[in-house]
Amino acid sequence: MRHTLTALLASALLVGCAGKPGSPDGIWINQPLIDAAREGGPLREALLAHGPNLEWRIDSARGIATYSNGFELGEGQLSAEQPGHWQVDYHGDYQEQLSLDGKQLVQAASANGPEQYFSKPATAMAADAPPGSSFEWALYQAYLGGKWTISQGLGQGGLVIFHPDGRVEGLPGSERYALCLAGDCASMAGDHDSLWLQLGQQGAPWLFERDGDELRIFEAVNQAQSTEMPEYRPGRQAWLLERD
Structure with missing residues (x-):
């Protein structure tokens, strides 16, 4: 658990990290998990049902995709496949497949987890805020606001x-x-x-x-x-x- 949260959240941007149309660039958060938590039940159940990944940060210019699951970060090499589809390679150990479906980023089901859906946050943090900050902001607001x-x-x-x-x-x-x-x-x-x-x-x-x-x-x-x-x-x- 991160015991303290960065003061950089105060510099949140109301829109942020949006890429060009058809681009995966930017920050994407696990909105279905947040919506489930908003119902006011056990947080653990929402995490089990819609996790494990909570946030993606994608930078296609640098060829980097990073996920946060609330405990660890995974940084992989991003490469374009067919239009609207990308592969993330993690040092040759395993891969994740990402695609765009309208306004959602889809992480395909794999041996590492189920299919997951991510959306652009209404409030995105400053570019130098810790990974996962945009998801936490949205979750905290929905669950305990x-x-x-x-x-x-x-x-x-x-x-x-x-x-x-x-x-x-x-x-x-x-x-x-x-x-x-x-x-x-x-x-x-x-x-x-x-x-x-x-x-x-x-x-x-x-x-x-x-x-x-x-x-x-x-x-x-x-x-x-x-x-x-x-x-x-x-x-x-x-x-x-x-x-x-």
Whole structure:
């Protein structure tokens, strides 16, 4: 999990990274995953159903295509096939096939994953923002956007706002957050969704459950031995948030 999100998101462009008509150039995000998360169910289910790749960055002039899956980056060599189709080679180990279908970029099904669909983001980050930033902005806005009221827990009655750049206002003891999308944080959380909450230089993982307009945040209790990778289960409920 990336524990802090770059301040460069503040310089977002309302349109960005668009290539010429018929060109794959630019940033593409996994919009079906975002739409599924917007329904307000478990984030893990949306990731499993529509992942694993979250964002593509394509630069045909340099012949480079990079994907982000929330944990790692894969950079491959882009080459044009027949019109509207491209191949991405990863050091000869494997390939991905990309194509344009109207306003969507299609990643063909392969041994590495299912067929996936990507769209241009409504808000694209600055060119030097970390890969995956455009997807995270859109996901955070869709999944946690709006105004939440603390119904139970410290600060009861207060207003909480999760900003798409990773800032959080009104949640006691926190000023930054990051949703766990893949990697070690997902492995440690098992079947649960998790997020990172941070104040200054100090932060910790928490588990959460999302059900429509209710968000329950739990302490993450480590069941593993000190010599093992942490294995978290939900502990005490710290907050119940309800969205207006």
